[in-house]
Amino acid sequence: MALTFKNTGNNAMKHYAVNTEVEWEWGNGSASGNIREKFTSDVERTIKGSSVKREASDSDPAYLIEQDDGSKVLKSHSELKKSS
Structure with missing residues (x-):
């Protein structure tokens, strides 16, 4: 699955995994x-x-994303x- 879930108190936050298209x-x-890297600090x-x-x-979190043109x-x- 392309999403991971993180429990942030009473709400579940959806985080994107590496290689997810956004x-x-x-x-x-x-x-x-496509996500290439995920950051949880600035x-x-x-x-x-x-x-x-x-x-972040x-x-x-913040994400480093690579577009189709590189x-x-x-x-x-x-x-x-998330891209549909």
């Missing part, structure tokens, strides 16, 4: 890619020459949804 809103449409990466940071925690993006869990 999408996010971008411009007037959407973009998609993370910073240099992507296309720019420093990109995301706050056990309850709200480019990479760093996204927070709250920015993503």
